[in-house]
Amino acid sequence: MPSIKREKTSYPGVFYRVAERKGKSGEERIYHIVFKQEGKVVEEKVQQF
Numbered sequence: 001m002p003s004i005k006r007e008k009t010s011y012p013g014v015f016y017r018v019a020e021r022k023g024k025s026g027e028e029r030i031y032h033i034v035f036k037q038e039g040k041v042v043e044e045k046v047q048q049f
Contacts, residue, residue, distance in 0.1 A: 006032075 004017045009031075016029040031046040 004019060006015045006017060008015055013034045014031065015034070016031045018027050019030055020026075021028045032043055033046055034041060034043045036042070
């Protein structure tokens with residue numbers, strides 16, 4: 001499985017990855033946030049509702 005490159009945004013702790021869209025043609029951006037919680041680095045995917 002190829003590695004997906006992180007792309008920077010203008011916001012600290014926020015980045016995105018470009019991936020193939022599931023179920024449809026084309027690509028989509030998947031955003032992630034990185035922060036510290038109780039001294040540990042946490043990375044979470046940002047989801048739309």
